[in-house]
Amino acid sequence: MTSDEIKTAILDMGRKARAASRELVKLSTDQKNTILCAMADGVVARQEAILEANAKDLAQAESNGLSKAMIDRLMLNPKRLEAIAEALREVAALPDPVGEQLAEWTRPNGLHIQKVRVPIGVIGIIFESRPNVTSDAASLCFKTSNATILRGGSEAIHSNNALAEALQSGGAKAGLPANSIQLIPFTDRSSVVHMAQMDQFIDLIIPRGGKGLIEKVVSTARMPVIKHYDGVCHVYVHPDADLDMAASIVINSKCQKPGVCNALESLLVHRDVAAAFYPKVGAGLLEAGVEMRADDEALAHLPPSAKHATEADWTTEYLDLILSIKTVGGVDEAIDHVNAYGSHHTDSVITRDAAVARHFMHNVDSAVVLWNASTRFNDGGEFGFGAEIGISTDKLHARGPMGLAELTSYKYLVFGEGQTRQ
Amino acid sequence: MTSDEIKTAILDMGRKARAASRELVKLSTDQKNTILCAMADGVVARQEAILEANAKDLAQAESNGLSKAMIDRLMLNPKRLEAIAEALREVAALPDPVGEQLAEWTRPNGLHIQKVRVPIGVIGIIFESRPNVTSDAASLCFKTSNATILRGGSEAIHSNNALAEALQSGGAKAGLPANSIQLIPFTDRSSVVHMAQMDQFIDLIIPRGGKGLIEKVVSTARMPVIKHYDGVCHVYVHPDADLDMAASIVINSKCQKPGVCNALESLLVHRDVAAAFYPKVGAGLLEAGVEMRADDEALAHLPPSAKHATEADWTTEYLDLILSIKTVGGVDEAIDHVNAYGSHHTDSVITRDAAVARHFMHNVDSAVVLWNASTRFNDGGEFGFGAEIGISTDKLHARGPMGLAELTSYKYLVFGEGQTRQ
Numbered sequence: 001m002t003s004d005e006i007k008t009a010i011l012d013m014g015r016k017a018r019a020a021s022r023e024l025v026k027l028s029t030d031q032k033n034t035i036l037c038a039m040a041d042g043v044v045a046r047q048e049a050i051l052e053a054n055a056k057d058l059a060q061a062e063s064n065g066l067s068k069a070m071i072d073r074l075m076l077n078p079k080r081l082e083a084i085a086e087a088l089r090e091v092a093a094l095p096d097p098v099g100e101q102l103a104e105w106t107r108p109n110g111l112h113i114q115k116v117r118v119p120i121g122v123i124g125i126i127f128e129s130r131p132n133v134t135s136d137a138a139s140l141c142f143k144t145s146n147a148t149i150l151r152g153g154s155e156a157i158h159s160n161n162a163l164a165e166a167l168q169s170g171g172a173k174a175g176l177p178a179n180s181i182q183l184i185p186f187t188d189r190s191s192v193v194h195m196a197q198m199d200q201f202i203d204l205i206i207p208r209g210g211k212g213l214i215e216k217v218v219s220t221a222r223m224p225v226i227k228h229y230d231g232v233c234h235v236y237v238h239p240d241a242d243l244d245m246a247a248s249i250v251i252n253s254k255c256q257k258p259g260v261c262n263a264l265e266s267l268l269v270h271r272d273v274a275a276a277f278y279p280k281v282g283a284g285l286l287e288a289g290v291e292m293r294a295d296d297e298a299l300a301h302l303p304p305s306a307k308h309a310t311e312a313d314w315t316t317e318y319l320d321l322i323l324s325i326k327t328v329g330g331v332d333e334a335i336d337h338v339n340a341y342g343s344h345h346t347d348s349v350i351t352r353d354a355a356v357a358r359h360f361m362h363n364v365d366s367a368v369v370l371w372n373a374s375t376r377f378n379d380g381g382e383f384g385f386g387a388e389i390g391i392s393t394d395k396l397h398a399r400g401p402m403g404l405a406e407l408t409s410y411k412y413l414v415f416g417e418g419q420t421r422q
Numbered sequence: 423m424t425s426d427e428i429k430t431a432i433l434d435m436g437r438k439a440r441a442a443s444r445e446l447v448k449l450s451t452d453q454k455n456t457i458l459c460a461m462a463d464g465v466v467a468r469q470e471a472i473l474e475a476n477a478k479d480l481a482q483a484e485s486n487g488l489s490k491a492m493i494d495r496l497m498l499n500p501k502r503l504e505a506i507a508e509a510l511r512e513v514a515a516l517p518d519p520v521g522e523q524l525a526e527w528t529r530p531n532g533l534h535i536q537k538v539r540v541p542i543g544v545i546g547i548i549f550e551s552r553p554n555v556t557s558d559a560a561s562l563c564f565k566t567s568n569a570t571i572l573r574g575g576s577e578a579i580h581s582n583n584a585l586a587e588a589l590q591s592g593g594a595k596a597g598l599p600a601n602s603i604q605l606i607p608f609t610d611r612s613s614v615v616h617m618a619q620m621d622q623f624i625d626l627i628i629p630r631g632g633k634g635l636i637e638k639v640v641s642t643a644r645m646p647v648i649k650h651y652d653g654v655c656h657v658y659v660h661p662d663a664d665l666d667m668a669a670s671i672v673i674n675s676k677c678q679k680p681g682v683c684n685a686l687e688s689l690l691v692h693r694d695v696a697a698a699f700y701p702k703v704g705a706g707l708l709e710a711g712v713e714m715r716a717d718d719e720a721l722a723h724l725p726p727s728a729k730h731a732t733e734a735d736w737t738t739e740y741l742d743l744i745l746s747i748k749t750v751g752g753v754d755e756a757i758d759h760v761n762a763y764g765s766h767h768t769d770s771v772i773t774r775d776a777a778v779a780r781h782f783m784h785n786v787d788s789a790v791v792l793w794n795a796s797t798r799f800n801d802g803g804e805f806g807f808g809a810e811i812g813i814s815t816d817k818l819h820a821r822g823p824m825g826l827a828e829l830t831s832y833k834y835l836v837f838g839e840g841q842t843r844q
Contacts, residue, residue: 021787025784025787107805107806118787120818199640218621222640222641224818224819245840249840252842256842256844339444361835362447363444365543365833366833367834368833369833369834369835369836370836371836371837372837372838373533373836373837373838373839373840373841373842376843377533377836378836382533383535395542395543395626396625396626396646397646397818409817410821411787411791411821411822412790412800412805412822413783413791413792414790414793415795416794417795418664418671419799420670420671420675420796420798421674421799422678
């Protein structure tokens with residue numbers, strides 16, 4: 001197919017998604033939950049077809065020489081499919097934010113105004129490799145009465161197609177409106193651009209993947225894009241901190257799951273506590289296999305394996321067992337460093353002093369700022385949102401963990417009795 | 423200056439605005455209000471310089487042959503400057519949304535989470551002709567602790583510069599942080615593109631102007647853009663409506679101020695009430711000097727001066743004393759028409775039946791939907807917001823009238839006692 005033919009096909013999908021979004025607002029919460037459970041049944045019923053499709057992707061991945069880690073991300077099996085079905089049932093069990101009244105007031109002229117949550121409309125999701133995103137993203141968007149257009153990576157195209165068909169056919173049995181969940185069948189790169197330009201039919205695009213993918217979407221999109229960029233997360237240790245607590249939080253933030261955006265990447269320690277804290281935390285980090293990259297003042301107190309940090313280390317998201325370490329002269333220097341070198345994602349202060357903590361939390365310009373807690377808590381599940389579409393690094397619409405509420409917009413209902421404006 | 427030199431200068435302004443935004447979060451509400459009043463004093467004190475600058479713009483406008491209406495928009499005089507100063511004092515008197523707690527909860531592990539309003543950071547405002555936007559936009563952004571980069575039209579460059587200087591020098595006397603309010607001194611068109619690409623320093627751009635300007639920003643911007651597009655607003659008259667009320671609302675919506683986005687552009691009338699309603703509303707519209715463009719069914723009952731509507735009329739924002747008129751077979755046909763041809767801005771239903779009203783308000787996908795009230799009430803002032811930066815036609819972050827709260831973001835504060843993630 002030519003790029004123009006792909007564009008025409010994608011515009012047609014957009015038109016159908018917009019029409020579906022008008023039907024979705026008519027569904028009650030009960031109807032939506034029944035459909036979600038029917039989608040789960042659809043995944044179970046189509047297990048064989050999905051695994052066959054997945055086998056094609058896996059064979060392709062091996063012949064393309066993809067890494068073991070990549071192949072594992074791609075791989076589906078009966079257990080993983082059961083987890084996908086179970087996740088759908090869990091989304092059914094979550095409270096529905098649509099229709100929630102956000103505010104209500106009456107004006108002196110008698111007009112009564114209600115601000116209520118409504119669906120966004122049509123959401124485009126562009127993602128890479130992991131086929132379970134097909135089901136995760138579609139179910140969260142559907143629960144909030146949004147139509148979705150999904151565009152997965154070429155490496156998982158057969159699996160994604162089979163999963164989307166399972167959701168559609170399962171859901172249809174319980175009344176899922178046609179075209180509520182569509183998957184773009186083209187792996188051509190131009191399809192991302194056509195989606196990103198189609199602002200008459202797509203209200204929001206969420207790219208879920210690496211920096212390159214997000215960049216491509218941001219530079220071409222005409223509609224809002226919610227970005228999930230890097231997490232260059234910090235812990236700052238103030239001199240009065242409980243040093244055992246500080247070491248435990250640093251090691252947990254760094255090591256509990258190093259490959260994720262809310263893992264710690266950079267440790268800041270006050271000069272006055274360097275001699276007491278660095279040997280303690282250094283021993284723990286060494287034991288956990290963490291490579292330390294530190295400034296001169298820290299190196300004097302860290303295990304001999306610690307390396308010299310370069311300027312690039314202060315802005316690097318390692319996503320690995322590597323930690324940059326810097327000595328600072330006070331909380332304000334820590335704040336300035338975090339604001340200048342961090343990614344405004346997640347930063348934690350360890351202190352006994354509430355005033356110091358408040359000062360850090362007020363002035364650090366990040367989505368989530370913590371006091372005496374691990375950076376790993378910036379997470380929809382840990383926040384109690386029940387589900388998470390990602391962790392936004394944007395400041396508009398959604399910041400930090402995005403749950404169902406962040407997949408909604410609002411409208412104003414105005415109740416009058418014939419009022420006109422003078 | 424070359425485009426590259428302009429780019430360098432604008433990047434430098436961006437860097438300074440980001441630094442200013444770090445200082446702005448440190449100001450208390452009282453400090454901000456004192457500064458706003460000092461800005462008002464600055465405008466009064468510099469009246470002579472501002473009027474001199476304005477005279478240059480006016481002379482240029484006349485020699486360029488601008489229309490009377492355009493020249494009136496551009497013109498400043500002592501009375502208008504006093505209104506600008508008074509508006510600054512009114513912004514000082516408004517409640518400060520920054521710091522407001524939006525939600526608070528405690529997790530089973532003891533983590534306490536607060537969601538609080540914070541500034542967005544740096545806001546870019548790109549606007550045309552009317553110099554008072556310099557002061558309006560800067561004051562609302564400052565009240566919410568945001569730094570602003572303003573870019574006005576070339577036709578008002580001297581007035582805008584003089585006003586910005588008055589705000590800066592007046593504010594500085596009361597502690598306005600340097601570079602909190604910057605005005606781009608270049609009228610070169612490339613400066614808009616450089617702003618729109620500078621997402622490392624600008625968090626949000628709000629274009630205030632015509633469709634061409636908004637389009638240009640949307641197609642180049644890398645950061646979120648809040649758009650204030652057209653209002654193709656509807657009133658739908660159901661058969662059970664109080665027809666005197668319906669006529670009064672139609673005429674008010676159309677005629678009270680026809681040149682604005684919340685004015686009525688398209689009237690939908692149920693077939694069953696055509697014979698009773700069209701003569702009544704037609705007489706009123708005729709008297710008010712409104713040109714009617716209607717379908718055949720309506721033309722049979724409207725004054726003979728009414729014209730035949732074409733397909734283009736259903737999507738046209740006239741901003742003038744012109745109204746398109748269509749006969750429909752029921753509320754669902756009205757809803758489908760509004761969703762297909764309208765601009766999702768403001769739509770009103772006139773009926774005595776609460777179920778019909780609820781059905782219309784639920785299914786019409788617009789920022790503001792009204793029951794038995796004029797479309798002209800979609801307005802920040804009429805909503806009681808105290809101030810308005812515009813009426814957003816977007817669905818993300820801000821929809822409908824934008825007050826101070828819509829110029830804020832939020833962050834999460836997480837209070838722990840050493841919690842780590844298992």
